[in-house]
Amino acid sequence: MNSLPTFETTAATSAVPTAALRPKITGRNVNVYYGEKHAIKDVNVDIPERSVMAFIGPSGCGKSTFLRCINRMNDTISVCRVTGDIRIDEKDIYDRSLDVVQLRARVGMVFQKPNPFPKSIYENVAYGPRIHGLVKSKAELDEIVETALKKASLWNEAKDRLNESGTGLSGGQQQRLCIARAIAVSPEVILMDEPCSALDPIATAKIEELIDELKQNFTIVIVTHSMQQAARVSQRTAFFHLGILVEEGTTDQIFTNPVDTRTRDYITGRFG
Amino acid sequence: MFLTLFGLILAIAVVCFYVGRNRAVAVSGANFSALHSLPSYHGWWLILMAAGPAFAVLVLWSIISPYVLRPLMLSQFAPQLAEFSAAQLDGFWRDIQAIAGGGTPGVRDAFREEAATAYQSVNRMSLTGMIALMLLLGAGGFYFAWNAIAVHFRARHKVEAAINVFLAASATVAILTTVGIVMSLLFESLRFFSMVNPIDFLFGTTWTPQQMAFRPDQVGGTAAFGFIPLLTGTLLITFIAMMVAAPLGILAAIYLSDYASPQVRAVGKPILELLAGIPTVVYGFFAALTVAPFIRNSGQAMGLDVSSESALAAGVVMGIMIVPFVSSLSDDVINAVPQSLRDGSAGLGATKSETIRRVVLPAALPGIVSALVLAVSRAMGETMIVVMAAGMAANLTINPLEAVTTITVQIGTLLTGDQEFDSPKTLAAFGLGLSLFVITLSLNLVALRVVNKYREQYD
Numbered sequence: 046m047n048s049l050p051t052f053e054t055t056a057a058t059s060a061v062p063t064a065a066l067r068p069k070i071t072g073r074n075v076n077v078y079y080g081e082k083h084a085i086k087d088v089n090v091d092i093p094e095r096s097v098m099a100f101i102g103p104s105g106c107g108k109s110t111f112l113r114c115i116n117r118m119n120d121t122i123s124v125c126r127v128t129g130d131i132r133i134d135e136k137d138i139y140d141r142s143l144d145v146v147q148l149r150a151r152v153g154m155v156f157q158k159p160n161p162f163p164k165s166i167y168e169n170v171a172y173g174p175r176i177h178g179l180v181k182s183k184a185e186l187d188e189i190v191e192t193a194l195k196k197a198s199l200w201n202e203a204k205d206r207l208n209e210s211g212t213g214l215s216g217g218q219q220q221r222l223c224i225a226r227a228i229a230v231s232p233e234v235i236l237m238d239e240p241c242s243a244l245d246p247i248a249t250a251k252i253e254e255l256i257d258e259l260k261q262n263f264t265i266v267i268v269t270h271s272m273q274q275a276a277r278v279s280q281r282t283a284f285f286h287l288g289i290l291v292e293e294g295t296t297d298q299i300f301t302n303p304v305d306t307r308t309r310d311y312i313t314g315r316f317g
Numbered sequence: 318m319f320l321t322l323f324g325l326i327l328a329i330a331v332v333c334f335y336v337g338r339n340r341a342v343a344v345s346g347a348n349f350s351a352l353h354s355l356p357s358y359h360g361w362w363l364i365l366m367a368a369g370p371a372f373a374v375l376v377l378w379s380i381i382s383p384y385v386l387r388p389l390m391l392s393q394f395a396p397q398l399a400e401f402s403a404a405q406l407d408g409f410w411r412d413i414q415a416i417a418g419g420g421t422p423g424v425r426d427a428f429r430e431e432a433a434t435a436y437q438s439v440n441r442m443s444l445t446g447m448i449a450l451m452l453l454l455g456a457g458g459f460y461f462a463w464n465a466i467a468v469h470f471r472a473r474h475k476v477e478a479a480i481n482v483f484l485a486a487s488a489t490v491a492i493l494t495t496v497g498i499v500m501s502l503l504f505e506s507l508r509f510f511s512m513v514n515p516i517d518f519l520f521g522t523t524w525t526p527q528q529m530a531f532r533p534d535q536v537g538g539t540a541a542f543g544f545i546p547l548l549t550g551t552l553l554i555t556f557i558a559m560m561v562a563a564p565l566g567i568l569a570a571i572y573l574s575d576y577a578s579p580q581v582r583a584v585g586k587p588i589l590e591l592l593a594g595i596p597t598v599v600y601g602f603f604a605a606l607t608v609a610p611f612i613r614n615s616g617q618a619m620g621l622d623v624s625s626e627s628a629l630a631a632g633v634v635m636g637i638m639i640v641p642f643v644s645s646l647s648d649d650v651i652n653a654v655p656q657s658l659r660d661g662s663a664g665l666g667a668t669k670s671e672t673i674r675r676v677v678l679p680a681a682l683p684g685i686v687s688a689l690v691l692a693v694s695r696a697m698g699e700t701m702i703v704v705m706a707a708g709m710a711a712n713l714t715i716n717p718l719e720a721v722t723t724i725t726v727q728i729g730t731l732l733t734g735d736q737e738f739d740s741p742k743t744l745a746a747f748g749l750g751l752s753l754f755v756i757t758l759s760l761n762l763v764a765l766r767v768v769n770k771y772r773e774q775y776d
């Protein structure tokens with residue numbers, strides 16, 4: 046047995062027993078296939094409401110794949126097939142009667158590489174409310190844009206340049222713009238796939254701070270390769286390996302007292 | 318002669334390469350890694366220095382020598398040639414070259430035989446001079462380069478510099494050619510406008526150049542060079558063509574890039590591009606034999622008066638012809654819009670068509686506009702379909718059911734047949750060419766500005 050590195054976790058601040066938190070998202074026997082390739086194998090997981098859950102694991106283990114099941118972004122990949130049962134608020138999201146477009150409005154997504162639209166900062170944030178017809182007047186839209194930018198802590202930097210192109214921002218600002226864009230449609234869940242991997246430490250710190258605030262209103266699922274980041278921002282952590290969910294528990298437990306040797310090896314840097 | 322010498326230089330170059338390479342190997346004492354540059358670079362270096370100057374002399378001499386020899390010969394026989402016109406002098410020059418070279422001259426007489434003999438001896442002198450110069454420069458270059466080869470010699474950078482020069486020269490040739498064409502267009506047009514008032518040309522509403530007297534001894538009608546009917550005809554047909562090509566092309570591109578399955582795309586795209594490979598004459602008779610009668614018949618059925626040749630028939634067929642120009646380029650630029658933008662939009666709950674309308678098309682706009690501009694230029698320059706389906710009558714009309722003609726068709730008719738190149742009738746072709754050039758150029762410039770103003774730049 047090798048000694049575990051020490052990670053600073055936020056467990057102390059979220060001492061609520063997880064059982065007390067209602068699961069927002071539940072996955073049961075989820076399998077994902079890319080053609081012949083079996084990318085996710087029988088995954089069962091509960092993601093509690095208004096908290097941050099981190100997915101960790103070596104490259105290619107299926108973290109992104111599972112994340113993309115939650116807002117059905119995998120539908121856009123023709124070879125991809127999903128079986129099993131994923132529910133949000135106890136409603137099956139793969140049900141035939143479910144409207145994918147509305148699902149994605151409820152489950153926002155932030156991608157690995159910041160991908161602001163080549164439009165003005167204002168238009169980027171207004172995009173979602175516009176297509177969903179959430180607003181009736183320009184004043185209302187202005188308000189939504191301002192609120193979203195404030196929640197994404199970008200307002201101070203962006204308020205004087207709302208009409209400039211979003212692609213002209215720095216990488217970290219772009220990523221916060223993408224978060225604001227997702228927030229603007231008032232989703233319930235925000236999925237983040239390695240949101241900081243293209244950012245420097247200062248921008249990363251800002252986003253982490255932001256995630257910590259956002260969990261008061263949103264359920265957040267984050268994929269990350271940084272163990273420190275998972276420890277800092279999440280309340281629960283799930284470790285994936287070769288398409289299998291190996292271990293899941295409070296972040297505190299996973300990082301201080303992992304049950305599975307594979308988890309232990311991974312967080313001690315043995316592989317991955 | 319040129320080809321023989323060229324082949325010789327090539328052979329020498331090959332030899333030089335091996336000599337240079339072996340020399341480099343020899344100076345390195347078979348220890349390659351000591352050399353600054355690979356042995357083959359030394360081979361190229363020797364080629365550049367030995368064969369390069371010889372080749373340059375060959376090319377320059379071949380280009381320049383006629384300009385030196387011709388005045389020389391003509392002045393030598395000036396008394397006999399005193400009464401020759403410019404065209405006759407050209408003929409004379411061709412004849413003596415033909416006789417000297419053993420070909421068939423237009424006219425062969427004692428005088429020309431004599432001139433040819435003189436030309437032959439002068440030419441031989443010039444050739445000897447050239448070869449001597451080539452040998453001198455080649456040998457000098459070889460000697461210099463051979464001595465330069467050493468372990469630390471940076472042949473690699475020398476070759477790099479030579480490549481730079483070569484590329485720059487290629488670009489210069491292309492640019493100079495363009496400049497030359499534009500210049501000649503400009504000067505011939507100036508000649509035309511010295512005979513026909515530019516105001517009459519630009520604002521005149523009748524176009525009847527064929528009524529011009531063919532030769533001074535003929536009696537002609539009154540020729541009018543008003544270019545407005547041609548302009549409206551061109552714009553009308555181009556407009557109709559774009560009304561067909563722009564929507565079809567862009568929608569086809571959207572379908573192929575975002576909706577079609579990979580299998581459909583793999584088949585559909587080449588088929589669409591095949592449209593661009595059909596010769597325009599084929600489109601022409603398709604327009605004249607199928608579309609025009611169809612339009613006339615349906616027009617008559619509706620009680621409309623449609624002429625058998627109509628702008629509509631030509632425009633529609635031309636539109637079909639340029640669909641691939643629009644679709645193929647648009648498809649490329651739409652595909653080039655990063656998938657991450659589409660994902661971002663889909664992740665916010667946009668449908669596919671919303672994503673395309675609001676994100677993909679705005680981002681692809683510059684490319685789509687340039688595809689459209691290319692298609693417009695293509696439509697304006699098209700001749701065959703118009704000749705066959707829209708006629709040659711220079712009617713001033715914007716009624717698509719009437720026969721019209723276009724700028725390019727008129728250029729074609731003005732220059733076909735036996736023509737003198739100093740009458741306004743033929744020079745009008747240059748005036749028209751210049752106008753067309755100005756129109757397409759300004760179109761390009763305007764499109765560029767529009768695009769720069771509205772572009773949504775992604776990176």
Ligand SMILES: Nc1ncnc2c1ncn2[C@@H]1O[C@H](COP(=O)(O)OP(=O)(O)OP(=O)(O)O)[C@@H](O)[C@H]1O
Pocket residue numbers: 079082084102103104105106107108109110111122124
């Ligand atoms: N579009 C696709 N088509 C086919 N196979 C895919 C596709 N996307 C992912 N895969 C495969 O599915 C497996 C899981 O991929 P996934 O992207 O979910 O990994 P990941 O855990 O997110 O890795 P990383 O940390 O490198 O992002 C990999 O083996 C990958 O090769």
Ligand SMILES: [Mg+2]
Pocket residue numbers: 108109110238
């Ligand atoms: Mg991933």
